[in-house]
Amino acid sequence: MPDTLAAATCSQVVIEIGGLPIRLSVDDPAFIELLNRRYAGFVSNSSQPRFEFRIDLAPPGLIAKDQDVSVRWNSGKWYFDRGDFHAEWDPSAGRGKVRQTANPYSIDCVLRIVHTLLLAKEGGFLLHAASAVRSGRAFLFSGVSGAGKTTIASLAPPDVSLLTDEISYVVKDSGGYFAFGTPFAGELARVGENLRAPIADVFLLTQGNDNKIESLEEKTAACALLRNILFFAEDPGLVNAVFESACEFVKRVPVRRLTFRPDAKVWELIQ
């Protein structure tokens, strides 16, 4: 029984983020179990994943750390490198491979890169932002590290569903812009809820002595958004696409500045 033999030697899990199922397979059931826990809520039973990555686990310590991520396109394939992993991905074939040690951070980075590349072609992006759903509408809270993403997420009242406290997933479709939950967690170390909702507002976070919301000019909003969009590839065509996406986004979705005191009252403004 070849299928049974394959199942015994190769474990797999399908991770579905932003409605995009990606199958990960590896000859190590313990690592798959780790991924099942890490991506709980985003594990899919889809039998037709859009892409598949084969993970080759390297012995601990074999791969050097502390190198910047590099994302290059060459002869029909993407090549992703960081000190802790090397990955190759052929989008047209739908397949890729990753060499890494048995840790969840390397594959997490690979998945982020894959999603940024796919979103860039479709008018969406990953944004350094916490996001949450209230009354069926999504609110994004963007800022650099220390701006208050985790703080505002941790202050959310019970009627709010948290999509992420770190990396927001923004998709453009014919109905407008939507935010999806992601497992890309920040300091809360809490996976977001696997929901989707139309984006009502993006707030650029500043901590201050009172709670207030201020409008921004479109160009100020676009500049701020571009600074917080997560993108890795040094590809002029895709960088241009991300630039256009940010400019389009600020024309359709209010991007405002939220100054807030770190207490729960700030959520009275988020309706």
Added chain:
Amino acid sequence: MMEKRYVARDTYVASRLMGGEMMVMSTRDSTLFTLNGVATAIWEAADGKTPLDEIVANRICKEYDVTPEVAMKDAEALVEQLAGHGILIVSDQAILPKAISRENSK
């Protein structure tokens, strides 16, 4: 007599007019620039064929209260600055599209 100078937008940039000012991003390194009104006027006219002094005369001196000498001096400094950032090409000859591509391949 001063030589004519020509300016052309680099092909490795993305740009969009927002609120009367041009946002420009280098697609080589994702550096972002916001151009003021004068710089935006020069940027929009930088087709590689129109000499800089004509751009200054037709786009700057007509719209802003500035003498041609001062406007030209400021424009020279500005285009050098933008060229230094790699988003504008400056030449003493008209810049053809092929020349822009060659410049970019260096």
